[in-house]
Amino acid sequence: MFNHRPIHQSPNYGFTLVEVLVITSLTVILLLGSMTIFMTFMLNQSRLMSKQRIQKAGDDALAQMTRVLREARSITGCATNMSTLPFVDLLEKSGSYTVTGGQIASTAADNTVYILTSDNLTASAFTVNCYPGVESDYLKISFTISDDNNLRGQSLTQDFSTGISLRN
Secondary structure (H helix, E strand, O other): OOOOOOOOOOOOOOOOHHHHHHHHHHHHHHHHHHHHHHHHHHHHHHHHHHHHHHHHHHHHHHHHHHHHHHOOOEEOOOOOOEOOEEEEOOOOOEEEEEEEOOEEEEEOOOOOEEEOOOOOOEEEEEEEEEEOOOOOOEEEEEEEEEEOOOOOOOOEEEEEEEEEEOOO
């Protein structure tokens, strides 16, 4: 009769095409998800750094103005809603604070201009209210700083305000 020899089958090694496609699809989905999380993190980090830069610039400008104005001898033309703050210091030298070219600037008696805010930030709405007092003048200074160079095209803005009593 027929002599049937058993066919020797080699074991299957590897994956089927369906298994490879499923694993590839899952890998792509995981990579896209992690990339979305990473991009969100980077955008939030950029926004946070921009907010910190605005906060530091505003605080530094207020500290500089407060330090000089507390020791000022007088405020020239004390009034409300001033956009420029002229003052006379203890050495009888005049100066002023104002917004020039989107930056808060201090102008000395010799017309030297010192910029108090950073170039990549924009200062606006600089107003000073001066209230004459019996013993000393009181100033309320307010301004806004914004950063228009944000990644998403959104402008970050923060308002700053302080009150200063002149000592002299």
